[in-house]
Amino acid sequence: MKEKYKVASLFSGCGGLDLGFIQSGFEIIWANDFFKEAVQTYKNNIGEHIVYGDITKISSSEIPNNFDILLGGFPCQGFSVANTKRSMDDERNFLYKELLRLIKDKQPKFFIGENVKGLLSMQKGKVIEMIINDFKSLGYNVEYRLLKASDYGVPQNRERIVIIGNRLGIRNPFPKITHGLVNNLFDDNLKPYITVKGVVGYLSKVRTRDISFDLDGKIIHNHIARTNVADKFWGRKHNVNQHEICDYLKFWRNKSGWSTKKIDKHFGYLHTAGHWFRKDNNSGSIPNPSDWWELKSILGFDNLYDKAVTELELKEIKFEQSLRINNWELPSDTITATGPEIHPNRERRMSVRECAIIQTFPDDFIFYGSMGNMYNEKLIA
Ligand SMILES: C[S@@+](CC[C@H](N)C(=O)[O-])C[C@H]1O[C@@H](n2cnc3c(N)ncnc32)[C@H](O)[C@@H]1O
Numbered sequence: 001m002k003e004k005y006k007v008a009s010l011f012s013g014c015g016g017l018d019l020g021f022i023q024s025g026f027e028i029i030w031a032n033d034f035f036k037e038a039v040q041t042y043k044n045n046i047g048e049h050i051v052y053g054d055i056t057k058i059s060s061s062e063i064p065n066n067f068d069i070l071l072g073g074f075p076c077q078g079f080s081v082a083n084t085k086r087s088m089d090d091e092r093n094f095l096y097k098e099l100l101r102l103i104k105d106k107q108p109k110f111f112i113g114e115n116v117k118g119l120l121s122m123q124k125g126k127v128i129e130m131i132i133n134d135f136k137s138l139g140y141n142v143e144y145r146l147l148k149a150s151d152y153g154v155p156q157n158r159e160r161i162v163i164i165g166n167r168l169g170i171r172n173p174f175p176k177i178t179h180g181l182v183n184n185l186f187d188d189n190l191k192p193y194i195t196v197k198g199v200v201g202y203l204s205k206v207r208t209r210d211i212s213f214d215l216d217g218k219i220i221h222n223h224i225a226r227t228n229v230a231d232k233f234w235g236r237k238h239n240v241n242q243h244e245i246c247d248y249l250k251f252w253r254n255k256s257g258w259s260t261k262k263i264d265k266h267f268g269y270l271h272t273a274g275h276w277f278r279k280d281n282n283s284g285s286i287p288n289p290s291d292w293w294e295l296k297s298i299l300g301f302d303n304l305y306d307k308a309v310t311e312l313e314l315k316e317i318k319f320e321q322s323l324r325i326n327n328w329e330l331p332s333d334t335i336t337a338t339g340p341e342i343h344p345n346r347e348r349r350m351s352v353r354e355c356a357i358i359q360t361f362p363d364d365f366i367f368y369g370s371m372g373n374m375y376n377e378k379l380i381a
Pocket residue numbers: 011012013014015016017018032033034035038053054055056072073074075076095377378380381
């Protein structure tokens with residue numbers, strides 16, 4: 001049997017990109033991310049080779065040498081057009097330097113970086129120029145292109161910059177388009193775009209729920225969805241400090257002797273309570289008002305944060321992105337972390353499973369963690 005090309009993967013998240021490589025016959029030997037739930041999802045679905053931790057704290061000597069290709073969908077929030085405060089100063093922007101470090105230290109034959117379209121216009125094109133020049137200075141032949149996932153048979157008009165570099169002195173292998181608009185198929189070889197309806201239509205009338213279930217002999221996982229989808233929504237009136245409140249809740253929980261498991265059981269949740277007592281910004285969350293009052297009745301905390309947490313006011317949804325409705329008869333708009341993508345004919349967001357299908361995750365790929373995290377694990381991909 002032909003030996004598989006070996007791949008190491010940075011910023012792997014729950015493994016969307018890695019999965020594509022595995023399906024194409026590559027072997028991932030090492031991966032990394034510091035988003036706990038995403039790492040768990042990766043381990044459960046893909047493999048134990050992912051290392052949980054901050055890449056800036058992992059030295060090159062801790063990472064294997066024997067890989068041919070380095071992947072890195074480096075974090076994009078700092079660059080994204082969805083982020084109105086995007087700036088050169090955002091320290092996440094500099095995480096591509098981790099990719100640089102490993103290319104320099106490990107000399108893979110190829111590397112592949114991926115990022116949002118906003119990178120092209122940042123600082124009038126200076127940012128992409130800087131990044132490409134940095135990669136070139138390591139002796140790699142580097143090219144980038146803006147690719148659209150729907151052109152390759154994914155039911156989503158997701159545009160991403162793909163940067164490929166190699167040190168073999170050859171042209172970089174960008175893929176050929178395979179799909180196009182039905183009435184614009186001037187190329188006979190192109191197949192029609194895959195539509196949202198075509199892939200998730202069958203789930204449209206199926207009730208969302210927190211557990212996996214059997215639908216006509218097929219097991220459906222993660223068909224769970226948010227329902228706050230109006231153009232106005234009830235949002236918190238006051239600014240809250242998540243760290244302070246999670247610490248406070250942790251203190252009262254310890255005092256009361258209730259375990260998070262017992263609290264989840266009390267509320268009928270799977271793992272929500274754990275997040276109320278967590279400090280880190282990635283996974284901590286503040287209970288909604290009705291859960292807050294219920295929690296108060298069992299933990300007996302004082303009134304310190306009652307107002308801050310429970311006073312709501314009607315707010316407009318600000319980002320035009322937030323109200324995006326998927327076009328049922330075409331590939332969907334880009335699924336993002338700032339969503340919510342609203343189901344075209346249901347009063348709810350697209351469910352986690354529907355989003356996953358639109359991202360072409362396999363049906364048996366199961367997401368773990370709270371609903372917010374499940375959306376995030378793949379939406380940030
Ligand atoms: C854009 S996502 C990549 C998604 C992935 N390519 C996929 O296909 O699912 C960026 C990821 O970088 C991770 N990340 C950000 N900063 C990190 C750091 N310092 N160390 C490790 N991972 C980090 C985030 O947790 C996030 O999962």
